[in-house]
Amino acid sequence: MASVNSLLLSSPAKLNLYLDVLGRRPDGYHELLTFFERISLCDTVRLTEIQTDEIVLSCDSRLVPSDAANLAWQAADLLRRSFGVKKGVKIEIQKQIPVGGGMGGGSSNAATVLLGMNRLFGMRLSRPVLVDLANRLGSDVAFFVSGRRFAIGRGRGGDLTGVSIPPRVRLWHVLFVPPKNIMTKDVYALFDRGSQRSRTGRNPRETLTLTKNNENVNILLSCLKEGDLRFLNRKIYNRLSEIVIESYGFVSELRTDLSKLGFKWLHMSGSGPTLFVVCKDQKYAQRVYDKARARLSDKCHVFIAATL
Numbered sequence: 001m002a003s004v005n006s007l008l009l010s011s012p013a014k015l016n017l018y019l020d021v022l023g024r025r026p027d028g029y030h031e032l033l034t035f036f037e038r039i040s041l042c043d044t045v046r047l048t049e050i051q052t053d054e055i056v057l058s059c060d061s062r063l064v065p066s067d068a069a070n071l072a073w074q075a076a077d078l079l080r081r082s083f084g085v086k087k088g089v090k091i092e093i094q095k096q097i098p099v100g101g102g103m104g105g106g107s108s109n110a111a112t113v114l115l116g117m118n119r120l121f122g123m124r125l126s127r128p129v130l131v132d133l134a135n136r137l138g139s140d141v142a143f144f145v146s147g148r149r150f151a152i153g154r155g156r157g158g159d160l161t162g163v164s165i166p167p168r169v170r171l172w173h174v175l176f177v178p179p180k181n182i183m184t185k186d187v188y189a190l191f192d193r194g195s196q197r198s199r200t201g202r203n204p205r206e207t208l209t210l211t212k213n214n215e216n217v218n219i220l221l222s223c224l225k226e227g228d229l230r231f232l233n234r235k236i237y238n239r240l241s242e243i244v245i246e247s248y249g250f251v252s253e254l255r256t257d258l259s260k261l262g263f264k265w266l267h268m269s270g271s272g273p274t275l276f277v278v279c280k281d282q283k284y285a286q287r288v289y290d291k292a293r294a295r296l297s298d299k300c301h302v303f304i305a306a307t308l
């Protein structure tokens, strides 16, 4: 029997512990300063070499396209075109990461395809080459390709700086995901409109200077290293959360419901709508999870995840 060349891979999610939008870029994207954390909520991606010269994709979620519209498909296509790969690949994705939740599931799947095909076909491409390809696909893909647990992202989000955080540092989170998703580009469009209003003085928003931002990220880093969760909670920041809460009633309702349960420090990841809390250990996370599941299971999906 012919052997089948196949790989089964984990494709993790991310949270943004910090996200400020510094302005509009000439390419239409936004200049960001963000702090990524890789977490243990994972999709599964199986890659199999096929004899036909094509990319075949399937996914167990109806919300995910199975054709060239899927970023994972585009990752396979980019890799094949860039390096003249003739072999075909079958990509099978099993989703756990909520689609359109602000946790980078699609970007992660694309990164997993880049890393996996590199192994499957023995291509021996270096990490910087893969990061370069990742940045041609989307803003969060490079972080997942980098293999880092934490990183600072600048530019569109893909100019990464590694941070040295001891392996013993592991945060626990409970994630609250409303059943409706949000398109990232819609949030940035709303943000731009809000910023225009603020320039005419009708909707003032705090603008952090670069110095203040860098200072905040440095403090966040030291809180992480020292395990000071109380102060960490004060420094976790997402510039997009205000506009998302203002514009999407289901997010503000969920936030109110969670506050009523006594969760004081609620944060948002990426462009939302996922809200999350930071917990000091697994036991505490389990208590938060149980409480939310008992009271809000009709309003949101609840997950536990830790730094991966």
Ligand code: C5P
Residues within 6 Å of the ligand: 028, 029, 030, 031, 032, 137, 138, 139, 140, 155, 156, 157, 184, 185, 186, 188
């Ligand atoms: O790069 P990615 O596909 O993840 O981005 C999705 C959308 O989010 C973009 O089409 C763009 O509208 C917006 N975006 C942005 N600036 C960034 C990242 C994303 O405007 N730095």
